[in-house]
Amino acid sequence: MNESRQELNRNLAQMLKGGVIMDVTTPEQAKIAEEAGACAVMALERIPADIRAAGGVSRMSDPQMIKGIQEAVSIPVMAKCRIGHFVEAQILQSIEIDYIDESEVLSPADDIYHIDKTKFYVPFVCGARNLGEALRRISEGATMIRTKGEPGTGDVIQAVRHIRMIRSEILRLHGMDESDLFEAAKELQAPYELVKYVHDNAKLPVVNFAAGGIATPADAALMMQLGAEGVFVGSGIFKSGNPAKRAQAIVKAVTNYTDAKVLASLSEDLGEAMVGINEQEINLLMAERGK
Amino acid sequence: MTVGILALQGAFIEHEKMLSQIGVTSFEIRKKDDLHRHFDGLILPGGESTVMIKLLKELEMFEEVKSAIINGLPVFGTCAGMILLAKDVCNDKMNSLSTMDITVRRNAYGRQLGSFSAIAEMKGIGKIPMTFIRAPYIDSVKDNVEVLSIVDGHIVAAREDNQLATSFHPELTQDVSVHKYFVEMIRGTKSGRRSSV
Numbered sequence: 001m002n003e004s005r006q007e008l009n010r011n012l013a014q015m016l017k018g019g020v021i022m023d024v025t026t027p028e029q030a031k032i033a034e035e036a037g038a039c040a041v042m043a044l045e046r047i048p049a050d051i052r053a054a055g056g057v058s059r060m061s062d063p064q065m066i067k068g069i070q071e072a073v074s075i076p077v078m079a080k081c082r083i084g085h086f087v088e089a090q091i092l093q094s095i096e097i098d099y100i101d102e103s104e105v106l107s108p109a110d111d112i113y114h115i116d117k118t119k120f121y122v123p124f125v126c127g128a129r130n131l132g133e134a135l136r137r138i139s140e141g142a143t144m145i146r147t148k149g150e151p152g153t154g155d156v157i158q159a160v161r162h163i164r165m166i167r168s169e170i171l172r173l174h175g176m177d178e179s180d181l182f183e184a185a186k187e188l189q190a191p192y193e194l195v196k197y198v199h200d201n202a203k204l205p206v207v208n209f210a211a212g213g214i215a216t217p218a219d220a221a222l223m224m225q226l227g228a229e230g231v232f233v234g235s236g237i238f239k240s241g242n243p244a245k246r247a248q249a250i251v252k253a254v255t256n257y258t259d260a261k262v263l264a265s266l267s268e269d270l271g272e273a274m275v276g277i278n279e280q281e282i283n284l285l286m287a288e289r290g291k
Numbered sequence: 292m293t294v295g296i297l298a299l300q301g302a303f304i305e306h307e308k309m310l311s312q313i314g315v316t317s318f319e320i321r322k323k324d325d326l327h328r329h330f331d332g333l334i335l336p337g338g339e340s341t342v343m344i345k346l347l348k349e350l351e352m353f354e355e356v357k358s359a360i361i362n363g364l365p366v367f368g369t370c371a372g373m374i375l376l377a378k379d380v381c382n383d384k385m386n387s388l389s390t391m392d393i394t395v396r397r398n399a400y401g402r403q404l405g406s407f408s409a410i411a412e413m414k415g416i417g418k419i420p421m422t423f424i425r426a427p428y429i430d431s432v433k434d435n436v437e438v439l440s441i442v443d444g445h446i447v448a449a450r451e452d453n454q455l456a457t458s459f460h461p462e463l464t465q466d467v468s469v470h471k472y473f474v475e476m477i478r479g480t481k482s483g484r485r486s487s488v
Contacts (some may be wrong), residue, residue, distance in 0.1 A: 004408055007422075008403075008407065008424065009403070010408045011463050015339070016338075017301060018301060019301070037345045070402075096402045101404070136397060251345075
């Protein structure tokens with residue numbers, strides 16, 4: 001992938017900022033999401049909560065199912081492939097997906113290597129729990145980052161932990177003397193050029209969204225106030241009592257994330273939120289996949 | 292001079308940075324109250340047009356923005372912003388602001404694999420870098436609209452009085468000339484405008 005392609009792919013992520021990307025499993029759900037104001041949808045066979053409940057190996061979705069969703073909506077369509085599974089990524093590229101999520105939500109296909117994303121024309125978003133992970137994914141060619149959070153739980157604590165971690169590590173680098181950056185790069189296990197970029201600009205070189213466990217408008221606004229540039233909502237919408245209404249409320253919460261009065265009215269009468277599982281109650285930590 | 296930037300969703304910060312580079316102050320418009328602050332021009336940024344139209348309506352800003360533009364408020368729409376201005380979107384049902392006599396084709400270059408960058412001529416400015424991200428282009432314009440740029444046979448920039456629209460994103464490049472052009476537009480309409488908005 002040449003540099004201009006990389007730039008165009010970073011640019012698409014910029015267009016998604018201030019928006020909500022929603023997990024959908026059918027064309028009908030995709031339409032509900034689009035009408036509710038999603039800036040993109042993530043097409044997948046099972047949302048994370050159901051993947052968690054079903055257990056077993058979880059893979060890329062059926063291309064036919066993804067195509068059905070591409071036909072149903074006019075907004076960008078994303079899809080997930082397994083960590084390291086570059087053939088699934090090749091397949092997704094061939095059906096002209098707008099963004100590939102190399103995702104820890106699916107079962108990893110490789111426990112050492114992530115996909116060499118510089119070999120692709122379509123853009124990739126990857127999860128990260130800390131700055132080192134984020135910069136390693138960017139050096140592999142990711143053009144967008146999201147916090148991992150803990151998918152399918154409806155528990156926001158991990159997403160909060162990850163965005164706070166990334167933010168504090170960015171500020172730490174920013175405040176460092178330039179001569180310390182070589183050592184910092186070694187610690188972060190990340191390329192010096194990217195470390196230098198973060199030092200100079202006090203931000204990641206790509207857009208950073210929050211994901212994993214966001215279930216309410218308040219959760220979404222919390223992530224925005226902590227510095228996320230947009231949010232992914234997976235199980236939080238279609239596992240709730242009134243998906244369309246909740247989806248709309250989360251979209252508006254992301255736009256007016258600092259206005260508590262607006263947030264209060266958005267939080268009214270949303271029906272049941274997804275049940276949720278506390279982090280202590282789960283056996284499988286998806287965020288531990290792909291470091 | 293102050294420019295309001297619609298900040299409901301999308302790449303609005305990029306526009307703020309361009310304006311600050313040329314010494315123009317701006318602020319973000321996120322809700323109805325923000326429309327009551329004073330501003331001399333309005334930018335409709337890139338992002339998802341479906342999201343912006345929905346939020347404009349739900350946040351009860353749609354009619355106010357529309358009538359301000361009809362009453363002469365200088366406006367600059369990029370990509371999704373151009374779709375918001377178009378009277379007609381030929382391949383989609385969109386309830387846009389419908390203030391500009393252009394017919395726009397949405398996602399005209401296809402999905403992300405069709406996104407591209409180019410260097411091309413824009414009338415009144417010269418050669419500039421242009422970034423197209425899942426971009427629309429203009430299928431046709433009415434006589435009152437001036438075509439400002441054509442790339443690969445498609446209209447990608449146009450102006451109708453107080454309204455400027457581009458398919459591409461000057462805010463994603465290093466070149467501030469389109470923003471300067473818009474600021475000049477504001478200066479021009481300001482002196483000739485009948486009443487303030």
